[in-house]
Amino acid sequence: MKRDGFTLIELVMVLTVVFILAAVGAWRISGMREEARAVAQSDALATVQRMQSLADMEGLSIMANNTLGRILELQTKLAARGHYYYQMNPTNLAAQVAYDSALRQWRKP
Structure with a gap:
């Protein structure tokens, strides 16, 4: 009589391979996140420069200390002269701003 299905050893082998692939994938994704953060910070710094x-x-006069408020002030001055920037805070990459042409002011998106 022929039996259908997998043996216990086959199931354990497949699960072992799946767990190994999942561990390698998680390790690579965590490295990619740090790399993406470094690239974003570099891009933000280049934009400020x-x-x-x-x-x-x-x-226009520039202070050496570029806080987010100072950057927004500078962006408003530049936008008034026809230059538009969509910028993020270079210190923590959290505070994104966008120019609202209808209100002619910078706002949080």
């Missing part, structure tokens, strides 16, 4: 350069060309 471009803003400072543009402000210098426009003749």
Whole structure:
């Protein structure tokens, strides 16, 4: 008489392989998250540097201490001259702002 199904050893082997693949996948995803955060911080810093350069060309004064409030003030001045930026806080990447052309002011999205 022929039996259908899997043996206990086959099931244990398959589960072992699945757990190993899940562990490797979780390890790789955690590394990718840290890498993405570093890239985002680098991009935010580059954007602030471009803003400072543009402000210098426009003749606007820049303080060395760029807090989010100072960045928003600078963005408002640049937006009034026809330059628009969609920016995030370079210190914690949490406070995103967007320019509302109807209200002509910066707002949280």
